[in-house]
Amino acid sequence: MGQTAAVSAIAWTAAVSLTAWLWLLLCQGFFWRTDVRLPARREPDDWPAVCVVVPARDEAEVLPASLPSLLAQDYPGRAEIFLVDDGSSDGTGELARELARRHGGLPLTVGSPGEPPAGWTGKLWAVRHGIGLARARDPEYLLLTDADIAHAPDSLRGLVAAARTGGFDAVSQMARLRVESTWERLVVPAFVYFFAQLYPFRRIGKKESRTAAAAGGCVLLRADAAERARVPDAIRHAVIDDVALARAVKGGGGHIWLGLAERVDSVRPYPRLHDLWRMVSRSAYAQLRHSLLLLTGTVAGLALVYLVPPVALLAGLVAGDATAAVLGGAAWLVMTGTYVPMLRYYRQPLWLAPLLPFTAFLYLLMTVDSAVQHYRGRGAAWKGRTYARPDTVPEEG
Incomplete structure (x- = not known):
């Protein structure tokens, strides 16, 4: 019985x-469908100015495979790159300058913001510094991209055309992650699958939907939308900064889009289960x-x-x-x-x-x-920094 x-x-x-x-x-x-790709687009008659902001901390290993792809962007308008060296100890900043000298292409500026103050994650502090440098150039768009992301030569062109055609304030593509080792094959596709299950891409692109998310490795953002949403200041303590950014932009009335990339790839290896x-x-x-x-x-x-x-x-x-x-x-x-x-x-x-x-x-x-x-006090730790819970962070006056 x-x-x-x-x-x-x-x-x-x-x-x-x-x-x-x-x-x-x-x-x-x-969520399980994978046909949400860069939306239909037409090339504008006038190409807006774009500034590319790349936060980088100890990225010398991956930079030779990613930064040249940004330098080589085939973009008809004015574009330049601001790489922000976030306290690297491996010569990331100098390597970036050397790669720019060697490959040419888009202008590159390397900056350094110093250590982040209390209440800021290192990445967002670097993004804030990069956006500050970029605003002096008065761009219409900001491309926020990680140091491990490689872009096809027409990537920026496609992002801008999609944003202009669809009237999007933010267009984000989830870069295709590296899948070569056994553990990468088991874990990486599932990572994207679970993400899409939590944040269905089709809902994100609908104005009436409250679902909001982005993929931090590749986000094209209207500069005025970033200012209205107070990005990154309003999300300065966010560890999952891409989702927080999307919520801030959409919460401020912005129209956002997220889909899978075809020509944007992460070059960062995760060969072991530990990684x-x-x-x-x-x-x-x-x-x-x-x-x-x-x-x-x-x-x-x-x-x-x-x-x-x-x-x-x-x-x-x-x-x-x-x-x-x-x-x-x-x-x-x-x-x-x-x-x-x-x-x-x-x-x-x-x-x-x-x-x-x-x-x-x-x-x-x-x-x-x-x-x-x-x-145990070791949560949200990355590259030598451990971040406190948001509710323990003092508010700015």
């Missing part, structure tokens, strides 16, 4: 999981606003949605409970099907799709670890 009740409970849990997957499939902005673990865990608990209640709900949600289907299928087969096995298998099948488009986008073998529950379990552990590190 106890065994029957236990199996029945598994079947009911699998039914809830399957219901959740059917809702995600049909009602969560079709990917640090990338996720440094900000996962910040994403949950450092709330134990949200952490508990997230862990329970991940378990219900991603772990229950394979467990129910296997438990049903072992116990002879056909209902549990069928419901668990159906939920796993829907999950697998929604992951296939992302694997195709990343040009990865489709046999990785059924392994999504394993990857989700890794993300669950990373999220819990992020909370543990936070309470």
Whole structure:
């Protein structure tokens, strides 16, 4: 009797999981589709001035593969680059100057803001300095891009044309991340998949939708929209700065767009699980606003949605409970099907799709670890800096 009740409970849990997957499939902005690319655009008659702002801290390893792509931008209007060396110890600033001398192309200015004051993340302090330098050139647009992002020669041209054509205040592309090592294949496509599940791209582009997000590696932003939204000052303590930026711009009445990139790539390697673990865990608990209640709900949600289907299928087969096995298998099948488009986008073998529950379990552990590190005083740590919770940061007068 106890065994029957236990199996029945598994079947009911699998039914809830399957219901959740059917809702995600049909009602969560079709997050699983990967056809949200740079929108239709026409080239303007007059090309506006653009300033490219690149915050960089200890990026000498990746800069030779990324900065030349910015210098080589084929842009018909006036454009220049401001690389902000955020206290690097590896010669990032001097390397940037050397690359500019060697490759030519767009004008490059290297600046340094000094250490960030209390209440600022290092990246946003560097972005603030770069925007300050850029405003002296009176640009219509700012391109905020990370030091590990390589752009195709027509990237800036396409971004500006899309922004002008669609009337967007911010156009952001999620760079295609590097996927070469075994762990990158398991973890990286899922990272983008989970992001799209939280922030469906189709909803972001709708003015009436409250959903707002951006990909910090590539954000073209109207300078006046940045000023209205008080970016980056209004989000100075944000660890997940791209989402905070998008919310600030959209909250100020701006029209934003986010989609997957075709010709914008991250060159940063994450060859080991440890590297990917640090990338996720440094900000996962910040994403949950450092709330134990949200952490508990997230862990329970991940378990219900991603772990229950394979467990129910296997438990049903072992116990002879056909209902549990069928419901668990159906939920796993829907999950697998929604992951296939992302694997195709990343040009990865489709046999990785059924392994999504394993990857989700890794993300669950990373999220819990992020909370543990936070309470040990090592949360939101990156490149030698650890950031406090936003509610412990003093407000500016």
